[in-house]
Amino acid sequence: ACSCCGCISSNSPKGRAGLRIREWSCPECGVTHDRDVNAAKNILALGHERLAAGILVL
Numbered sequence: 001a002c003s004c005c006g007c008i009s010s011n012s013p014k015g016r017a018g019l020r021i022r023e024w025s026c027p028e029c030g031v032t033h034d035r036d037v038n039a040a041k042n043i044l045a046l047g048h049e050r051l052a053a054g055i056l057v058l
């Protein structure tokens with residue numbers, strides 16, 4: 001998924017075949033992503049969501 005706009009594009013790297021693709025561009029927002037950096041941003045965003053949810057529960 002794009003860490004910028006959140007869209008899951010058809011040309012984004014997926015699975016084992018996708019591991020050879022180091023960079024890809026999002027067709028929605030036009031941003032070029034390094035796949036590792038993009039994945040890190042996605043994980044970070046998920047962590048923040050969980051943190052926000054935890055605070056709301058408290």
Ligand SMILES: [Zn+2]
Binds near residue numbers: 002003005006026030
């Ligand atoms: Zn995007």
